[in-house]
Amino acid sequence: MSTAKLYPAIIENLNTAVLLLDGALRVTYLNPAAETLLALSARRARGLALGDLLPEARGYLEALRRALANQHPYTEREVSLRLPGNQEPVVVDSSVTPLSSQKLLVELLRVDQHLRITREETRLAQYQANRVVLKGLAHEINNPLGGLRGAAQLLEREIDSDNLKEYTRVITGEADRLQNLLKRMLTPGSPPQRRMINIHEALERVRSLVLAETHQGIEVRRDYDPSLPELSADPEQLIQALLNIVRNAAQALGGKGVIRLGTRIARQRSIGHKSHRLVARITIADNGPGIPAQIMDTIFYPMVSGRAGGSGLGLSIAQTLVNQHDGLIECTSRPGDTVFTVLLPLQP
Ligand SMILES: Nc1ncnc2c1ncn2[C@@H]1O[C@H](COP(=O)(O)OP(=O)(O)O)[C@@H](O)[C@H]1O
Ligand SMILES: [Mg+2]
Structure with missing residues (x-):
């Protein structure tokens, strides 16, 4: 192959998305990796402004304009871009090189898959560590609490004054409340009693429970994939986990809004470092105000x-229950669009 033919062949076969933009940030060239990333053919992309392809990436576009104006190349790691038609943002390393005042070379390398796996692993490890600490703590509090409660009851029997009995009742009442809380913290301890279940039946249960306890202003829509096979799970635990998520959505909506329940099959999806041939993706989305930024993490x-x-x-209980099924709950949120995704392996 001649050098003249070799160079285009190299660019066409790169894993990195390569874009060439003109002075107004209009696309003049896309290599196939860029076509895949943007889900757009080079023919359709040509002449389109990058701003139309990435309407939400104002900061990123601003940086491109600056690079062009200053003729300064730069690299930015882990840029999060929301592509049209993609629910989750894509994370890329971006290198930008001005070739002239009217030509900007942009290279984008997707890093989110790798990042996602590392993040998921860290998260799973954190949840597990948390669980161990909490369980120990709960046991430590639970035992003396029993003693405290018993002693208060004995005391109550010994005293005649109703006024003083008020006090012992406060002690037993508060002890009961604490014990209840601890019991809930320790609940997900039992291993799942698995059997083959239909995830849609579980979701329908959750849907009717939540509808029964909320205002009429809340609508719960479904978008189920009927081809989703049954999965091996503890139905009670799974319903509890889903209920906790859907209930939060209903509460966030404050009486008015839409919750969307969806199911899909994902193939060759990893959860942490473990890869699975088939994974059920259950999404619970709401159009409420979103999760406050300060508690998002x-x-x-x-x-x-x-x-x-x-x-x-x-x-925390929902995550524990899903983890016990070898799954994971993820979440993305912005005002008007909060999505919880429950991943559950269907096949190892
Ligand atoms: N769909 C949602 N929209 C907005 N905020 C949410 C949503 N789901 C959860 N949250 C936030 O996450 C917090 C933690 O939820 P959770 O663990 O169920 O505890 P709780 O409901 O008792 O506060 C909630 O208090 C709420 O602030
Ligand atoms: Mg809650």
Whole structure:
């Protein structure tokens, strides 16, 4: 092959997405990797402004304009881009090289798959460590609490004054409340009693439970994939996990809005470092205000709550239950679009 033919062949076969933009950031060239990334053929992309392809990447486009104006190449790692038609943002390493005042070379290398796996592994390890600490703590509190409660009851029998009995009742009442809380923290300890179940039946149960306890202003739509096979799971645990997520969505909507329940099959999907041939993807989306930014990174931890009077246990229990099924719950959120995704392996 001649050199003249070799260079285009190399670019066409690169794993990195290569884009050439003109002075107004319009696409003049896309290699096949860029076509895949943007889900757009080079023919259709030519002449389109990058701003139309990436409507939400204002900051990124601004940086491209600056590079062009200053004729300065730069590299930015882990840029998160929301591509049209993609629910989750794509994470790329981006290298930008001005070739002239009217020509900008952009290279994008997808890194999210790799990042996602590392992040999932870290998260799974954190949940497990958390669980061990919590369980130990719960046991340590539970035992003396029993003694405290018993002693207060004995005391109550010994005293005649109703006024004083008020006090012992406060002690037993509060001890009961604490014990209840601890019991809920320790609940997901039992291993799942698995049998083959239909995930849609579980979702329908959750749907009717939530509809029964919420306002009429909340609509729960379904978008199920009927070809989803049955999966081996503990139905009670799975319903509990889904219920905790859907209930949060209903609460976030505050009486008005839409919750969407969806199911899909994902092939060759890894959960942490373990890859699975078939994975069920269950999504619970709502159009509420979104998760407060300051708790976004910790919502799956126990005792983290953004609600007055919330226990902060719902999502932590849900995550534990799903982890016990070798699955994982993920979440993305922005105002008007919060999505919880439950991944459950169907086949190893
Ligand atoms: N769909 C949602 N929309 C907005 N915020 C949410 C959503 N789901 C969970 N959250 C936030 O995450 C927090 C933790 O949820 P959870 O663990 O169930 O505890 P709790 O419901 O007791 O507060 C909630 O208090 C809320 O602030
Ligand atoms: Mg909750």
